[in-house]
Amino acid sequence: MREVVEPVEGAEEHGAGDDPAVTVGRTPGADGSGGRGRGRRGGGGRGRRGLLVAVAVAVVAAAVGAGLLYGRTGTEREPASGEPLPPATEKAVRGDLVSEVRSFGTLQFSGDRRVTNRIAGTFTWLPAASSVVERGERLYAVDDRPVVLMRGDLPAWREFRARMKDGKDVRMLEENLAALGYTDFTVDEEFSRKTEAALKRWQKNNGLPQSGKLELGRVVFAPGDLRIKKSAVRAGDAAVPGGEVLRAGGSRQRVSTQVPLEAQELALEGASVEIELPDGDRTDGTVASVGQQRLNEQGKKVVPVTVRLDSPGDVGKLPSADVTVVLRKVEAKNVYSVPVTALLPLPDGGFAVQIVEGGQVRRVKVRTGAFADGRAEVSGPGITEGVRVGVPRL
Numbered sequence: 001m002r003e004v005v006e007p008v009e010g011a012e013e014h015g016a017g018d019d020p021a022v023t024v025g026r027t028p029g030a031d032g033s034g035g036r037g038r039g040r041r042g043g044g045g046r047g048r049r050g051l052l053v054a055v056a057v058a059v060v061a062a063a064v065g066a067g068l069l070y071g072r073t074g075t076e077r078e079p080a081s082g083e084p085l086p087p088a089t090e091k092a093v094r095g096d097l098v099s100e101v102r103s104f105g106t107l108q109f110s111g112d113r114r115v116t117n118r119i120a121g122t123f124t125w126l127p128a129a130s131s132v133v134e135r136g137e138r139l140y141a142v143d144d145r146p147v148v149l150m151r152g153d154l155p156a157w158r159e160f161r162a163r164m165k166d167g168k169d170v171r172m173l174e175e176n177l178a179a180l181g182y183t184d185f186t187v188d189e190e191f192s193r194k195t196e197a198a199l200k201r202w203q204k205n206n207g208l209p210q211s212g213k214l215e216l217g218r219v220v221f222a223p224g225d226l227r228i229k230k231s232a233v234r235a236g237d238a239a240v241p242g243g244e245v246l247r248a249g250g251s252r253q254r255v256s257t258q259v260p261l262e263a264q265e266l267a268l269e270g271a272s273v274e275i276e277l278p279d280g281d282r283t284d285g286t287v288a289s290v291g292q293q294r295l296n297e298q299g300k301k302v303v304p305v306t307v308r309l310d311s312p313g314d315v316g317k318l319p320s321a322d323v324t325v326v327l328r329k330v331e332a333k334n335v336y337s338v339p340v341t342a343l344l345p346l347p348d349g350g351f352a353v354q355i356v357e358g359g360q361v362r363r364v365k366v367r368t369g370a371f372a373d374g375r376a377e378v379s380g381p382g383i384t385e386g387v388r389v390g391v392p393r394l
Contacts, residue, residue, distance in 0.1 A: 086390025092338045094385040097372040101327040105257030108320040111250030118217025121239045126231045132251045134225045136180045142239045150176040152221030160214035225251040257325045258302035266327040267305045276324040283314035331370035335377045342389040354390030355382050
């Protein structure tokens with residue numbers, strides 16, 4: 001897991017490098033944006049699938065290494081005058097320390113479904129693969145008459161006609177007629193005379209007999225627009241009721257991923273996430289659904305998660321791709337932090353930092369807290385926003 005820091009305005013960055021085993025974290029910008037959005041380059045490689053998680057022990061080990069790079073360990077007392085300046089300095093910054101959990105996922109169009117024909121005759125027109133059919137448009141044609149796509153969660157199961165029993169399917173038909181501009185009736189579950197009149201106007205404009213009846217199979221209900229994947233038949237083939245015509249999916253892309261059970265609290269429905277695309281750019285997303293826990297191929301407990309794109313245009317015409325879902329956790333709010341390499345281990349335990357001011361160096365003992373993005377939460381005498389602390393030249 002990799003860490004990224006965006007210090008508050010006026011501060012400088014000091015990242016943890018591109019080691020994918022480092023915990024990912026961020027100090028959000030002062031504008032409150034959190035540093036998120038399209039165009040910001042994400043770190044981390046495309047290693048094996050799975051969660052990349054680092055622990056604070058590794059960060060502390062890095063601090064010990066920093067002491068070796070300095071060539072000396074810290075002491076609790078201030079050094080004698082004339083102590084040489086450190087090889088480099090970095091600023092202490094104030095803000096949230098945010099760690100990231102990264103899980104690999106797949107970007108693809110959602111809602112795979114088969115379109116079944118219900119009308120006898122001959123197929124005379126079929127849509128092209130990758131085309132998108134919207135509400136009110138021709139999905140395919142039998143005997144040169146259109147079968148039309150409409151919105152609805154319930155499949156068509158009976159003929160629509162006068163004096164039919166009330167039902168939810170009647171409401172779906174009326175909602176679609178109204179959305180397509182055929183009104184002058186009350187949208188409810190009753191197929192009234194006004195509904196029949198509106199249906200006749202719709203039939204006329206779609207080249208159908210103005211009977212006021214809608215035979216079973218003349219419309220196909222789907223939750224949304226359909227993106228055509230492939231046709232199961234060809235123009236000229238016999239149209240047999242019950243036969244598959246098209247394989248289609250939703251027109252909107254989703255990301256499917258599996259989050260380790262221990263990180264489930266970061267993937268609640270409605271939670272904001274980031275999606276790292278193959279080119280390294282990131283785009284925002286929202287957790288749309290969370291499934292029941294199960295075992296993955298490695299026998300580890302995971303939770304299936306579906307993420308919708310907040311800005312679908314960010315992925316362009318990318319039909320499918322391997323992506324990384326980035327879940328964030330705030331480790332500490334509004335704290336001072338310094339690069340972990342600024343920490344010098346003390347002989348009696350704990351850490352110190354070198355504060356560099358006016359060409360003078362003083363070493364102070366600090367209390368550490370959360371670790372994220374190669375940075376450590378610190379507090380102690382002289383620790384303020386913008387103060388420079390010594391770091392090794394790596």
